[in-house]
Amino acid sequence: MSYEGSSAVVNGRQNGRPTLEQVAARAGVGRGTVSRVINGSPRVSEQTRTAVARAVAELGYVPNQAARALAGSRTDAIALVIPEAEARLFAEPYFLDLIRGVSAELADADKQLLLTLVRSEQERQRFEQYLAAQRVDGVLLASVHGDDPLPDRIRELGLPVVMNGRRSEAEPVPYVDSDNIGAGRAAVAHLVGGGRSRIATVTGPLDMYVARARLGGYRAGLAEAGHAPDEALVSAGDFTEEGGRRAMRLLLDRRPDLDAVFVASDVMAAGARGVLREAGRRVPEDVALVGVDDSAVARLMDPPLTSVRQPIEEMGRTMARMLIREIHGIQEGGEASEEPRRHVLPTELIVRESC
Amino acid sequence: MSYEGSSAVVNGRQNGRPTLEQVAARAGVGRGTVSRVINGSPRVSEQTRTAVARAVAELGYVPNQAARALAGSRTDAIALVIPEAEARLFAEPYFLDLIRGVSAELADADKQLLLTLVRSEQERQRFEQYLAAQRVDGVLLASVHGDDPLPDRIRELGLPVVMNGRRSEAEPVPYVDSDNIGAGRAAVAHLVGGGRSRIATVTGPLDMYVARARLGGYRAGLAEAGHAPDEALVSAGDFTEEGGRRAMRLLLDRRPDLDAVFVASDVMAAGARGVLREAGRRVPEDVALVGVDDSAVARLMDPPLTSVRQPIEEMGRTMARMLIREIHGIQEGGEASEEPRRHVLPTELIVRESC
DNA sequence: AACTAGTGTGGGAGCGCTCCCATTGCCATA
DNA sequence: TATGGCAATGGGAGCGCTCCCACACTAGTT
Structure with missing residues (x-):
C-alpha cells in the first residue's frame, strides 16, 4: 500500500517513523538522554548532544505528538x-x-x-x-x-x-x-472639527459591550465638544448592512436636519450611505459619515469612507x-x-x- | 502531589478527569467492553451497553484524545x-x-x-x-x-x-x-449577448492554472461567438487592485476602442474601474465590466459589478x-x-x- | 454426550513519549 | 585514602487508550 518502499537500509528503522528508542540506539545513549536533547535540557554534555543531534538528523526523527501529549500532558x-x-x-x-x-x-x-x-x-x-x-x-x-x-x-x-x-x-x-470608547470619541471630535453640529449615530446591537462602548465614546465626544445629548440622534443597528439602512431611515425621519453620522461599523455605513443617496443627501456635502473597521468596504465606498481602524x-x-x-x-x-x-x-x- | 484529593466521593474518580479504567470499574465490566461501547462496536449486549453508558454519564467521562491517538494511530x-x-x-x-x-x-x-x-x-x-x-x-x-x-x-x-x-x-x-473555463465563457457570452464586440480581458498571474483557465474560457467564449482572437485585448494582472489598474491602462493604450472587459477577479476589476473613470469612460455605457468572485467588493462597486460566483x-x-x-x-x-x-x-x- | 460455532467479555501487551529515581564516574575536600 | 557532592546518564514506571487473543457461555448440531 502506501508503506515505505525498500528504501531505508541506510538507517535503522524498518517501517513507519523512527522512535526515540531507535535514535537512542543509534546514538549509543539511553532514551532519557535523547529526550533531554530533544527538549533542550541543559544537563547534557556537549559531546552527547552532538551525537544525538546527528542520529536525529540521520534518521529524520520527529517526536510523535500523541505520545508527548499523553506522557507530558500538554498538547502544544x-x-x-x-x-x-x-x-x-x-x-x-x-x-x-x-x-x-x-x-x-x-x-x-x-x-x-x-x-x-x-x-x-x-x-x-x-x-x-x-x-x-x-x-x-x-x-x-x-x-x-x-x-x-x-x-x-x-x-x-x-x-x-x-x-x-x-x-x-x-x-x-x-x-x-x-479602545472603542476612544473610537467614538475620535470620530465625533473629527466631525465637530469639520464644523458639524447635528451629529447622529447608528449603534451596534446594544447587548454587545462593543456597541455600548462606541456609543459611550460618541456621547463623550459630544459632551467634550459642549453639545447637549439628544436621544433622537441615536439609532440602534445590528452590524448588518440592512440594519444600517433601517437605522439611517429612522434617523432621517426623526431629525431631517442632521449633518453627520457616526456609524459603528463600515458595513452599516454602507447601508446608511445608500439610504442617504436615496434621500438625495450628498456625502460629504450634506451629511458627513464616519465608520468603524477601516475595512475594504470603506476604501471602496463612494466617496471613500473615513473610518476608525482597529489593530485587529x-x-x-x-x-x-x-x-x-x-x-x-x-x-x-x-x-x-x-x-x-x-x-x-x-x-x-x-x-x-x-x- | 496530584494524587487522590479528598474531593469527589460522589463518583469514583479522584482527581483530574476519569479514565476508561474507572468507568469500567463503575460499570462492573472490563476495559475492553467500555472501549467497545465508546466506539460503537456492535459486539456488546444491550444490557451492558446501557450500564456502561450510565457510568460514562455519571462520571462525565470523555476519552483522552492523546491516548487514543497514540494507541489507535489516528488523530481525528x-x-x-x-x-x-x-x-x-x-x-x-x-x-x-x-x-x-x-x-x-x-x-x-x-x-x-x-x-x-x-x-x-x-x-x-x-x-x-x-x-x-x-x-x-x-x-x-x-x-x-x-x-x-x-x-x-x-x-x-x-x-x-x-x-x-x-x-x-x-x-x-x-x-x-x-469551473474557471466555464466562468470565462459565461462572462464573454453575456457580454456578447449585450452587443459588445471588442471584449478585452485582464487575467491573473499566468503561472497559476486558475488564471490560465479563466483566460481559456474567455478565448473559448470569443471563438464560440465567432470573434477572432486578438492578443492586444489580453493583459496580465496579478490579482491585486494595483495590478488591475496597470493591466487596464495597458489595454486602454493598445485598444482605446474596447467596449467590454472580463476581469479575472473582483479586486482587479475595482482597480480597472478606477482607471476607466479616470479615462472618462462610463460603466456600463462605454465599457461593460465583468469580474469573478462575486465578493462584497462587487456588490459595493459603483455601479455594482456583474461577477461570476464560485461556490466557495x-x-x-x-x-x-x-x-x-x-x-x-x-x-x-x-x-x-x-x-x-x-x-x-x-x-x-x-x-x-x-x- | 460430545462436538462445533458463534456471542460477549476480560485483560495483557503495547503505542512512544516524559518523569524521575538510581547509578556511575569524577573532582574537590577533609 | 576516604568521603561527599555534583554533573551526566540509563532505564523503569507510567500516561490512557486500542488491539487482539483467550476464555467463558450459549445454543445448535451430529
Whole structure:
C-alpha cells in the first residue's frame, strides 16, 4: 500500500517513523538522554548532544505528538473559537486578520492553532466535550456576547482563556479589546472639527459591550465638544448592512436636519450611505459619515469612507501571547506572574473623503 | 502531589478527569467492553451497553484524545494549509468561506480543524516536520502554485491530500476546483449577448492554472461567438487592485476602442474601474465590466459589478468530504473505492449593473 | 454426550513519549 | 585514602487508550 518502499537500509528503522528508542540506539545513549536533547535540557554534555543531534538528523526523527501529549500532558495546541453567526456579520476581513495575528504568534511559539467555528448550541456543547478531551492547552474566544457563560465554563475546566473583546465593563476573564470608547470619541471630535453640529449615530446591537462602548465614546465626544445629548440622534443597528439602512431611515425621519453620522461599523455605513443617496443627501456635502473597521468596504465606498481602524491583527497577536504566558505559568507551576490580564489597544482614525 | 484529593466521593474518580479504567470499574465490566461501547462496536449486549453508558454519564467521562491517538494511530484532526501571501491577495471573503465549508463538514464528521497559515519558506518546512509528528490524518491545501512540490511531499509521507484548485490541467493529486473555463465563457457570452464586440480581458498571474483557465474560457467564449482572437485585448494582472489598474491602462493604450472587459477577479476589476473613470469612460455605457468572485467588493462597486460566483463554501465542504473518505479508506484498509479524485464545481454569473 | 460455532467479555501487551529515581564516574575536600 | 557532592546518564514506571487473543457461555448440531 502506501508503506515505505525498500528504501531505508541506510538507517535503522524498518517501517513507519523512527522512535526515540531507535535514535537512542543509534546514538549509543539511553532514551532519557535523547529526550533531554530533544527538549533542550541543559544537563547534557556537549559531546552527547552532538551525537544525538546527528542520529536525529540521520534518521529524520520527529517526536510523535500523541505520545508527548499523553506522557507530558500538554498538547502544544490552542483553540480559537469563533461563533459562526458573528463571522458573517463582521466586516469580512476581521476574523481573517485576527486569525493571522494569532497564527503568527503561535508559529513563533511553535504551537498549533485549532480553529473552531461554532454554528449552533449543539456544536457548542460538542466543543466543551472536546475541551474535556484535553486536546488543547488553552482557548482564545472571539466575539463574546454579554451573557455568554462559555468563558467561565472553560475556566472551570481549568483551562486558560483569553477573549477578544469583553462582555462588560468589569470583565473578570482576561481579554484584549480595542479602545472603542476612544473610537467614538475620535470620530465625533473629527466631525465637530469639520464644523458639524447635528451629529447622529447608528449603534451596534446594544447587548454587545462593543456597541455600548462606541456609543459611550460618541456621547463623550459630544459632551467634550459642549453639545447637549439628544436621544433622537441615536439609532440602534445590528452590524448588518440592512440594519444600517433601517437605522439611517429612522434617523432621517426623526431629525431631517442632521449633518453627520457616526456609524459603528463600515458595513452599516454602507447601508446608511445608500439610504442617504436615496434621500438625495450628498456625502460629504450634506451629511458627513464616519465608520468603524477601516475595512475594504470603506476604501471602496463612494466617496471613500473615513473610518476608525482597529489593530485587529495586533489584537490577535496579543491574545496569543497572553494565553501562552498563562499556559506556561500553569505548566511551570511558577505562580502566575500576575501580569495585566486586560489589554485595550488604541484605535486610529483614517480620514477619507466622506467628511 | 496530584494524587487522590479528598474531593469527589460522589463518583469514583479522584482527581483530574476519569479514565476508561474507572468507568469500567463503575460499570462492573472490563476495559475492553467500555472501549467497545465508546466506539460503537456492535459486539456488546444491550444490557451492558446501557450500564456502561450510565457510568460514562455519571462520571462525565470523555476519552483522552492523546491516548487514543497514540494507541489507535489516528488523530481525528486534519490540517488546512493556506499560504499567507495568497490570503492577502484573494478577494477577502474567499478563505473565510472556504474555512466555513471545511469546518462545517468536519464538524459533522467529528473531526478537528488545524489551521496553518504559511508565511515563509521556513514555516513551510516547520509544517512538514509537523506532519511527520503525526498530528493530523490528512491535509487540505488551498491556493497551490504551478510548481509547488508540497502536495507531492505530503503524499510521500503517506498522508492523504486534497487541494483547492489544481496546478495544471493534468493534476495527479486529488482536487476540488471551480469551473474557471466555464466562468470565462459565461462572462464573454453575456457580454456578447449585450452587443459588445471588442471584449478585452485582464487575467491573473499566468503561472497559476486558475488564471490560465479563466483566460481559456474567455478565448473559448470569443471563438464560440465567432470573434477572432486578438492578443492586444489580453493583459496580465496579478490579482491585486494595483495590478488591475496597470493591466487596464495597458489595454486602454493598445485598444482605446474596447467596449467590454472580463476581469479575472473582483479586486482587479475595482482597480480597472478606477482607471476607466479616470479615462472618462462610463460603466456600463462605454465599457461593460465583468469580474469573478462575486465578493462584497462587487456588490459595493459603483455601479455594482456583474461577477461570476464560485461556490466557495461548497468547495470547502467537498474537499473535506473527499479527504475524510480517503482517510477512512486508508484506516479501514478497504482498498480505496476509487471514487472521483477531482471535482469541478459549476460557477454562476451574477448579473448587476456593470454591463 | 460430545462436538462445533458463534456471542460477549476480560485483560495483557503495547503505542512512544516524559518523569524521575538510581547509578556511575569524577573532582574537590577533609 | 576516604568521603561527599555534583554533573551526566540509563532505564523503569507510567500516561490512557486500542488491539487482539483467550476464555467463558450459549445454543445448535451430529
